[in-house]
Amino acid sequence: MINDNKIKQIKEYAELNNVPIMMDDGISFLTDYIHKHRIKKVLEVGAAIGYSAIMMCNVDPELTVTTIERDEKRYLEALKNIKNVGLEDRIQLLYKDAFDVHLEDTYDLIFIDAAKAQNQKLFEYFEKNLSENGTIITDNMNFHGLVQIDSEEIESRNLRQLVRKVKDYRLFLENHKQYNTEFFDIGDGIAVSQKI
Ligand code: SAH
Numbered sequence: 001m002i003n004d005n006k007i008k009q010i011k012e013y014a015e016l017n018n019v020p021i022m023m024d025d026g027i028s029f030l031t032d033y034i035h036k037h038r039i040k041k042v043l044e045v046g047a048a049i050g051y052s053a054i055m056m057c058n059v060d061p062e063l064t065v066t067t068i069e070r071d072e073k074r075y076l077e078a079l080k081n082i083k084n085v086g087l088e089d090r091i092q093l094l095y096k097d098a099f100d101v102h103l104e105d106t107y108d109l110i111f112i113d114a115a116k117a118q119n120q121k122l123f124e125y126f127e128k129n130l131s132e133n134g135t136i137i138t139d140n141m142n143f144h145g146l147v148q149i150d151s152e153e154i155e156s157r158n159l160r161q162l163v164r165k166v167k168d169y170r171l172f173l174e175n176h177k178q179y180n181t182e183f184f185d186i187g188d189g190i191a192v193s194q195k196i
């Protein structure tokens with residue numbers, strides 16, 4: 001079990017530095033899912049400062065996470081946090097853009113929590129790494145976060161394009177023949193796509 005105070009410090013840093021870590025309801029949903037489905041091997045896209053990866057490891061001592069972060073400052077903070085809670089053996093942190101990561105392994109759960117506009121591309125890119133009967137969980141499915149999205153997203157794409165992308169991704173999941181997807185109005189919207 002990880003020291004509550006250390007978790008609290010990570011959350012405080014996120015708050016102070018506007019790092020969009022999962023809120024309490026979202027993280028409970030995710031960790032409950034991991035517990036119920038006995039997930040052991042996770043691939044996370046979007047580590048930020050390592051908070052969700054650490055919380056996932058906290059569910060089960062046998063669980064391992066590979067997680068990807070492209071922002072240097074957040075990567076360094078994640079590295080520090082992971083060491084501080086003693087999880088460097090169970091969390092593999094990759095400092096890369098997700099699309100430059102080439103993984104051979106398969107994972108029980110792929111958790112996509114990166115940039116809204118990239119959700120579908122990320123799903124398609126990492127699908128090959130999903131184990132049989134695996135699940136892809138996507139965060140940031142809703143529109144209500146659009147008023148306070150990452151500034152990088154405002155700079156690179158206009159809001160209309162982003163709204164369209166979020167809608168298109170929903171439709172993509174709803175119509176996907178190889179996955180059953182359930183949508184949950186938790187946090188900024190979570191989709192759970194179970195491979196058939
Ligand atoms: N899962 C984290 C929060 C992630 S916030 C938690 O709950 O604790 C989303 C992160 O994804 C940001 O830090 C951003 O830098 C990163 N990100 C966005 N697009 C990315 C990409 N293409 N490759 C790697 N990281 C990306």
Ligand code: MG
Pocket residue numbers: 020021022113114139140188
């Ligand atoms: Mg998120």
